[in-house]
Amino acid sequence: EVQLVQSGAEVKKPGESLKISCKGSGYSFTSYWIGWVRQMPGKGLEWMGIIYPGDSDTRYSPSFQGQVTISADKSISTAYLQWSSLKASDTAMYYCARRVAAQEVDYFDYWGQGTLVTVSS
């Protein structure tokens, strides 16, 4: 069974750093892209970026380039999303998802349960 299990909720202060995780199981972790999606409170979904754990090829949405870092450790089937200096506006639910990409198809078929990040002084 394919599963993506994310790390638990975080409460941080502005300016602090943070790294959240997404552990894949039940499939070949190095053969699928992993994406990160932000959902601010009461708002829609925003595509942040993707990583291919097989070779760490990473792509970012222009909106998130330079704001976050996506990485992966294929030895432990885990992808990460990190911030070096959090802002209050980073308060959101963050989802990881497995991306299927091929000719004429591109979608997220399995999703993690989400990690709630709260940034408040």
Next chain:
Amino acid sequence: DIQLTQSPSFLSASVGDRVTITCRASQGISSYLAWYQQKPGKAPKLLIYAASTLQSGVPSRFSGSGSGTEFTLTISSLQPEDFATYYCQQLGTFGGGTKVEIK
């Protein structure tokens, strides 16, 4: 960047109704379109990919159509468990969402 515009952003419907949600792309995107359902407090769930292919396990009352710049998600007979928010997605962009509520 491609923009995806969903309409309506909100709709009120009754159990048994036929519901159609539209997703318009700012430029042609072939069939690279997926639809997701999200219920409050839950992760999104894939319903349809490649514009019209039903994901395994998704009820057949859901269907998708379209190509190029205009796509639709149709629920043929709305069920109580279908009240949720629906999003379209193409590559690195999501639509703004359509909330389906009970009339």
